[in-house]
Amino acid sequence: MYLFEISWEVCNKVGGINTVLSSKSRYVCNELKKKYFLVGPYVKDKARGEFVQHSAPEFLKEIFERLKPLGIFCRFGKWLVPGEPNTILIEYEGFSYRNDELKKMYWEEFGIDSLGSAYHDYDIPMIWSSAAGALLREVEKSVDERVIAHCHEWLSAGTILYLRSIESSVKTVFTTHATMLGRALTGESRELYNELDKINPEEEARKIGVVAKHHTEKAAAMHSDIFSTVSEITAIEAEKILGKKPDLILPNGIDESGKSVEELLIQHKLFRDRIRHFITYFFFPYYSFDIEESLIFYIAARYEFKGKGMDLLIDALSDLNRKLAEDKSEKTIIVLFLVPAGGTVIRETIVENKEAFNDIVESIQPEKSDIINRLTRAIISKRRICENALLPKDVISDIRKKLHYFKKTGTPELVTHYLPNEQSDAILNKLKSCDLVNSESSKVKVVFYPTYLTGTDGLINLNYSETIIGCHLGIFPSIYEPWGYTPVESAIRSVPAITTDLAGFGNFLINEKLEGEGIFVLRYFGKSYQDRVKQLADSLYHFASLNRQKRIDYKIKARNTAAKVSWKELVKNYFRAYEMLSGG
Incomplete structure (x- = not known):
């Protein structure tokens, strides 16, 4: 069996799928050895430092030569992630002359309405993934074993559609990590799961201008040999929006190799003190508090204010502030909003x-x-x-x-950097409306950190992983999260986390009876806004009230829980799917 895993995010980090592929690859390499290949686009700036070019195997050299007259140029090498998998990056620009022909073919074969689609937004991924389909057609003709193409998200759907159009025998798996329409509706501040039974997907896709992407994703789901998604909650979404129930659920795992709990506990103290150094010069020019009695909470997310539950969190922090004040608590809670928002210049x-x-x-x-x-x-x-x-x-x-x-x-200050549009910034405005403005009497202090944690940002000067390790609690109250890597990333570093049952990972923990073991799952499904705020505020208050030993116990439990969603175990689901297609 030859396996080709195809994604726009191979050597091209855009979102979480890059993490899925890079963390899983060594486990697939261990099983398939030289018969596993990742396929992505050649994006020169992104490939630098991620991809090292090598001489291709002989059978691929011949294939690459046959593809050149079509305008498809392939680079073979290694992706510099654990396992260093075989990787093919496709230069697709020379294949763009077939754009109109491909659109016509996909309209006639699958009813995909791409008239007027944006070239860079829609056409380029389809040209690239169709070129990947042409590559696999040549592979199929050159080897005697079963060839399987595993395509991630609508951006790689052209591979499946191209292969179906030419009646190839390459077997296909299509995984949607979140439906394109579901993500778009949530981006419009819609509560997707509350509306799921009422919405008309075709009408909604036309209203918000994503009909080509929606049709493409739906066609890939319908015409793949196996249609899969990453969680039960996303399976419900996919069935309603795409009109097909997923054949399999393939949960995302994490690479648990790395530091032991003991090492992480030692590093926690080191990195916590580095963060406290920053906190001291951020707050202490104006007033002081007992920094030894402070706890550091954080949220890390894309700037999706409602989808990631930032409005809920700020309201819950307001309630927490009131409760701690009523208790005359000695604790001070510092909450870091690690949300990139275009901040480049430090105030x-x-x-x-x-x-x-x-x-x-x-x-x-x-x-x-x-x-x-x-x-x-x-x-x-x-x-x-x-x-x-x-x-x-x-x-x-x-x-x-x-x-x-x-x-x-x-x-x-509330924010560390100057922002492009401070007057209209949703986080700042919500903090101010809840009177979370870092006054001396406030028990909850907030630092909005709107830039990427590189380790050399000039303030905390820790990278993302080190910053997480230095915190006490990760907070991820999303109302739309098909899987949700951030709480897993928190827990694998021995930092307890809060997630919700509207996140695929939270739902997974409930089904596996793992909730509460260092990762707390809030019940948001079907609940009102105020109910959600109360649940979150109560969880934050509970954690803030714990003594040091209980916090350490939760740190150990969090790490142990995260280890149960390691790729070492979950990759077996992928191989079951491939065995179904290879007749094994």
């Missing part, structure tokens, strides 16, 4: 705060060894410990002068 006040704080730290740094010695002697001799006992008078005087420049009036 001037924060740069000033950072420089002033680091200046103070640098004054103390040379005294570090002496401070340890003085502190040790003070403890042994039972003397009162004060600044005069730890630092020389000239150093104290110097620090007091620097504190003068560090301290400011007013309140801390």
Whole structure:
């Protein structure tokens, strides 16, 4: 059996499917060895650093030569992810002369109305994936074994449609990770699952201008040998919107190889302190609080304000703030909104705060060894410990002068970077309407971090993984999430997480009786907005009230739960599908 897995996100990160493929590949390579190939588009800037070109196997060299007269140019190499799978990247521009011919063929064969479709938005993926179909047709003629094409999302649907149009015997699997129309409707702030029984997919697709994509996805579902999706909740969506019940559910896994729980607990302290360093110069110029009694929560998501439940979260944080104030709690909750929003320039006040704080730290740094010695002697001799006992008078005087420049009036910022459209920003406006403006009396503080965590962003200076490890809780209250990698990514790093039963992963945990084991699943299906807010606020309050040992217990449970959705186990579902097609 030869397996070709086809996706627009091979060596071309756009969203979560890139994670699915890159994390799964080594497990498929272990099984199929040299008979497994990933196929993607050649996007020069994205391929750099991701893809290393190699000499192709002889049978592929011959195929690549036969494709050149058609305007299809293929590059063979390795994707630099675990397993380093065989990878073919297709340069499709030379095949674009067949665009109108392909559209006509797909209209006559499958009823796909692509008249007036946008070239870059729709036509290019269809040209590329049809070129992939031509590649597989040549593979089929060159090998004696079964050839299987596994296509992900509508962008690769042209492969299936091309092969069907020429009556190829290549077997096909089509996986929709979220229906195109479902995602588009949610993007319009529609509550998809509440409307699912009422909507007319054809009418809705025409209303919002996605009819070509909808028809293409539907045709791929109807004409593939196996139609699959990633979760039960997405299967319900797909059956209604695409008119076909998925044959199989193929849940997404995660690569659990990496650090042990013990290593992660050690790293948590290290990265937590790095985040606290940032928190100190962000807030302490204006007022102080007991940072040892602070907890760091986070949400990481694309900027889909309603779909990712950001409105629900902010309302729940408002309720949490009130409850903690009523309890006179010693806890301070810092919530990081890790939501890229076009932020590129750090706000001037924060740069000033950072420089002033680091200046103070640098004054103390040379005294570090002496401070340890003085502190040790003070403890042994039972003397009162004060600044005069730890630092020389000239150093104290110097620090007091620097504190003068560090301290400011007013309140801390809500956002770390300047935003393109701050006046209309949904997160900022919602925070302000809920009076979550980082006032001194507030027990819940918010930092909107609108840029990607690269490890060199100039503030936290941790990458995404390190930042997660340094937090105490991940919050993902999505109302539309076909699978949802973020809570899995949190839990595999030993950070407890909150998700919902409207997310495929949350639904999976309920069915597998794994909820509550470090990952908490809110029951959102069919519930009102206020009910959802209350559930989330109660969960946040519960976690904020835990003692340190209980939080550690949940960290261990979260890691163990995430390990149960590892590719080591879940990849077996994929091979069952391939066995069905290969007669095994």
